[in-house]
Amino acid sequence: MVALAAYTARSMGSDYPRPFGAAIVHSRTGQVLVRALNNVAREFDPSCHAEVRAIRKATRLLRKTSLAGYTLYTTCEPCPMCMSAALWSGIDRVVYGATIADANCHCDQIRIPATEVAARSDMRCVVDGPVLRDECCALFTHPEMVRAFRNWPTRRKTRPIVSR
Numbered sequence: 001m002v003a004l005a006a007y008t009a010r011s012m013g014s015d016y017p018r019p020f021g022a023a024i025v026h027s028r029t030g031q032v033l034v035r036a037l038n039n040v041a042r043e044f045d046p047s048c049h050a051e052v053r054a055i056r057k058a059t060r061l062l063r064k065t066s067l068a069g070y071t072l073y074t075t076c077e078p079c080p081m082c083m084s085a086a087l088w089s090g091i092d093r094v095v096y097g098a099t100i101a102d103a104n105c106h107c108d109q110i111r112i113p114a115t116e117v118a119a120r121s122d123m124r125c126v127v128d129g130p131v132l133r134d135e136c137c138a139l140f141t142h143p144e145m146v147r148a149f150r151n152w153p154t155r156r157k158t159r160p161i162v163s164r
Contacts, residue, residue, distance in 0.1 A: 001073055001097060004035070005135045008050075008075050011037055012144040019103075019139035022050035022074040024058045024067065027092050033070065034058045041152075050074060051082035055089050066090045075136045076103050077129055079110050083117040087125055094118075096129035097136025106140045108154040 008021030020038035025031065036053035040046055051074050059065055068090040072078075077096040078086060086094055100109050115127045130136070139145060 001095065001132045002135065003032075004073050005075060005097065005132065005139065007035055008037060008139055009142070012139075012142050016042055017142070017144045017148045018050070019098075019106075019136075019142075019145055020050040020074070020076055021139075022054040022072060024054050024091075025071050025073060027069055027071045034061060047081065049079065049082050051078050052085050055085050055091075059089065068092060071095060075139055076100070078114045078117075080112045080117050081110075083114045083127075084121075087118065087121050087123040090123070091125055093126040093128065095131055096127075097132050098140065099130050099133070102130075102133070102137050103140065106145075106149055107152055 004021050004023045008019065011018045018038045021035065023035045024033045026033060034054050034057040036050050036057055038050045039048040039053060051072060054072065055067065058067055066089065070091055071093040072086050072091045074096045076098040077100045078094060094114060096114065100111055100113065103109050104111060118125050118127050
């Protein structure tokens with residue numbers, strides 16, 4: 001997860017800083033198969049979340065739709081779309097850093113926990129997190145990201161909703 005946070009942090013020096021990064025890693029060997037960053041703005045595609053992009057890259061690389069035997073690491077708890085994609089791909093495990101509530105302080109989120117999406121599914125997947133939350137939350141508060149959030153169409157316009 002430290003390597004993923006560092007990989008994602010490198011985007012802070014680009015024209016498109018992004019706090020959302022994902023990696024798919026072989027569950028047994030720990031070998032990284034693919035990494036991806038959120039690319040919504042650059043591709044003008046609201047489905048280009050880091051997790052979905054990583055799943056797409058991995059299945060293309062492996063030339064199959066199943067990612068059984070792999071773990072998805074992500075800098076932020078997967079939204080329902082991303083968690084659903086992980087479930088449909090057969091990922092064994094999802095490990096996330098920052099929570100949906102953490103991200104919601106900076107940009108709008110669908111506040112349904114990844115564990116709830118997994119629990120309501122017929123597909124099995126272990127969800128672990130938050131892991132290295134402080135390191136992943138730092139991506140959201142990096143000065144370049146704070147500046148970039150001002151131009152995001154989904155930036156928080158009101159006070160964040162805090163679940164109790």
